[in-house]
Amino acid sequence: MMLSRAARPALKAVAPLRTFATLREIEDRLKSIRNIEKITNTMKIVASTKLTRAQRAMHESRKYGQTSNTVFEQAETKPLEGDDKKTLIVVASSDKGLCGGIHSGLTKRVRKMLIEKPNADIVILGEKCKAQLSRSSAKNIQLSFAGIGKDIPTFADAQAIADQISLLPSDYGSIQIVYNKFINATSYEATPIEAFSEEAIVNSPNFAAFEIDDEVLSNLREYALSNALFWALAEGHACEQSARRNAMDNASKNAGDMITKYQILFNRTRQAVITGELVEIITGAAASEE
Amino acid sequence: MTFAWKASGLTYNKYLSVAARVVRRSLKDDKRLAAERRGEMELRFAKWNNGKQGDNKSVADANAASMAEASTQSS
Numbered sequence: 440m441m442l443s444r445a446a447r448p449a450l451k452a453v454a455p456l457r458t459f460a461t462l463r464e465i466e467d468r469l470k471s472i473r474n475i476e477k478i479t480n481t482m483k484i485v486a487s488t489k490l491t492r493a494q495r496a497m498h499e500s501r502k503y504g505q506t507s508n509t510v511f512e513q514a515e516t517k518p519l520e521g522d523d524k525k526t527l528i529v530v531a532s533s534d535k536g537l538c539g540g541i542h543s544g545l546t547k548r549v550r551k552m553l554i555e556k557p558n559a560d561i562v563i564l565g566e567k568c569k570a571q572l573s574r575s576s577a578k579n580i581q582l583s584f585a586g587i588g589k590d591i592p593t594f595a596d597a598q599a600i601a602d603q604i605s606l607l608p609s610d611y612g613s614i615q616i617v618y619n620k621f622i623n624a625t626s627y628e629a630t631p632i633e634a635f636s637e638e639a640i641v642n643s644p645n646f647a648a649f650e651i652d653d654e655v656l657s658n659l660r661e662y663a664l665s666n667a668l669f670w671a672l673a674e675g676h677a678c679e680q681s682a683r684r685n686a687m688d689n690a691s692k693n694a695g696d697m698i699t700k701y702q703i704l705f706n707r708t709r710q711a712v713i714t715g716e717l718v719e720i721i722t723g724a725a726a727s728e729e
Numbered sequence: 730m731t732f733a734w735k736a737s738g739l740t741y742n743k744y745l746s747v748a749a750r751v752v753r754r755s756l757k758d759d760k761r762l763a764a765e766r767r768g769e770m771e772l773r774f775a776k777w778n779n780g781k782q783g784d785n786k787s788v789a790d791a792n793a794a795s796m797a798e799a800s801t802q803s804s
Contacts, residue, residue: 573780573782577777577780577781578779578780580777580780580782581776581777582774582775582776582777583774583775583777583782584772584773584774584788585772585773585774585775585785586771586772586773587772589771593767593768593769593770594749594767595746595749595767595768595769595770596770596772598742598743598745598746598770599742599746599770599772599788599789599792600772600788601742602740602742602743602792603774603788603791605740605742606740657741658741661740661741661742662741662742662745665742
């Protein structure tokens with residue numbers, strides 16, 4: 440736009456239609472930016488309403504997940520050490536974009552983990568991380584889930600995922616669930632939570648205190664896995680909503696800035712066109728007077 | 730002690746979800762609608778093999794199929 444403004448004085452004499460066109464162009468541009476601002480603003484409002492619900496769900500599920508983890512804390516369960524056991528990484532992202540860098544944050548974290556353990560398997564929840572990780576490490580992917588993140592994740596979701604994971608053929612020494620930890624409304628951190636394998640539970644130092652039968656142990660493990668998944672999904676969902684709110688807030692602000700800039704440019708150009716026309720009329724009148 | 734549901738090939742999570750569904754369905758109407766919304770699940774999943782994505786399948790369908798399979802095996 441700056442170029443056309445600078446070039447205008449030369450063009451005006453040749454083709455007055457061109458200046459009209461740039462004016463039109465600016466107007467169209469302004470209109471489309473206004474529309475975008477409206478859209479981002481609406482998305483922001485939607486995200487803020489969803490955010491309050493998501494945060495409530497997050498607090499509840501966090502309490503729930505932590506309670507479930509208390510057992511392992513008391514038993515002092517530790518992940519099994521040793522290279523012969525495979526690691527499974529579960530990535531809790533979602534299907535929807537337009538929410539800043541939270542998905543790529545997860546992806547980066549997973550890639551970092553893959554450098555340490557190049558033969559780890561990956562299970563991906565959500566389309567966004569699937570697209571990113573399938574480019575870099577498609578070979579590691581075992582399962583991918585879609586249809587997550589439309590609404591607040593339910594425990595039924597987590598159960599179904601845990602079920603499919605436990606049906607996987609390999610026996611995993613440790614399962615790491617990578618999710619976005621909600622620190623405050625503007626910062627998140629991709630964090631892994633550990634879901635232990637049966638062996639790890641049996642080998643934990645204080646395990647005997649719980650007097651769990653061997654037969655129900657696999658139930659406990661499956662249940663703990665779906666608890667952990669539920670926690671990760673709910674917290675990831677809250678992070679996503681809050682990130683979307685921030686992203687849309689910024690987008691609306693930027694659109695507002697651009698609108699004022701283009702409004703000034705539009706007014707100036709219009710003024711210049713009017714001045715130019717006046718000059719032409721006056722010179723014409725002065726010339727025909729003589 | 731082995732559990733009947735385990736013998737018929739269900740996993741603990743499936744057992745839980747069936748039990749939860751029964752409880753939800755036996756609630757009174759007004760509470761039931763709200764509760765059933767918590768039990769909804771519309772996931773789709775795909776198995777990956779050697780870096781290639783397989784078919785997208787609905788998790789609910791796959792679960793129903795494996796349950797049906799398990800029940801034919803046990804009976």
